[in-house]
Amino acid sequence: MRNPTTHILLTGATGYIGGSVLTNLLSHKLSDTFGITVLVRDAAKVKEFRTLGVKAVVGTYSDLDLLKRLASDADVVFACADADNLDAAEAILAGQKNRYEKLRTPPTLIHT
Numbered sequence: 001m002r003n004p005t006t007h008i009l010l011t012g013a014t015g016y017i018g019g020s021v022l023t024n025l026l027s028h029k030l031s032d033t034f035g036i037t038v039l040v041r042d043a044a045k046v047k048e049f050r051t052l053g054v055k056a057v058v059g060t061y062s063d064l065d066l067l068k069r070l071a072s073d074a075d076v077v078f079a080c081a082d083a084d085n086l087d088a089a090e091a092i093l094a095g096q097k098n099r100y101e102k103l104r105t106p107p108t109l110i111h112t
Contacts, residue, residue, distance in 0.1 A: 005033045009074035011061070012081030013038040013054075014045065017112050021078050026052060037070060039081075061088035071095025072102075079111045 008025065012018030018038075025034060037055045040046065049056035059066045061082050071077050072095035079092055089111065096107040 006030075006076060007035045007037070007074045008076045008078065009037050009039070009070050010078045010080065011039045011067075012079070012112075013049070014040060014042075015080060018078070018080035021080055022054070026054075037074070039067070039070065061085045064088070064091040067091040068095040068098070071107075072098040074099070074107060075105075076108045077110070079109065083112060 010018055010022055013022045025031060025036060037057060038049055039059050040056050041060050043058045046056040057070060064087060067088055068091045071092040077092055096109060099107050
C-alpha cells in the first residue's frame with residue numbers, strides 16, 4: 001500500500017448509506033491512495049475496521065471538538081450519519097474551514 005494521497009473521513013460507516021459508501025471506497029481502483037478514517041460509537045468495532053485497513057476513531061456526533069479535528073485532517077468528508085444534527089454539521093464545516101485556511105486547497109463535503 002502506498003502512502004495515502006487522499007484523506008477521507010466517513011461518518012455513519014456502520015449504517016446502510018455509510019456502509020455502502022465505505023464498500024465503494026474500498027473497492028475503488030484508486031483505493032490504495034485513500035487514507036480512510038471512520039467515526040464509530042462502539043469501541044468493539046474498531047478491530048473490524050482495522051482488518052479492512054480503515055482507521056476507526058471512537059466518538060459520537062456530540063464530540064464536536066473531535067469532529068472538527070477529524071474534518072480538518074480530511075480532504076473529503078462523507079457525513080452519512082444523523083443529517084439533522086446542526087451542531088455536528090457546523091463542527092465538520094469548521095474543521096474544513098481550518099483545513100482550507102491552512103492548506104489553501106478546498107476540501108469536499110458530501111452530506112447525506
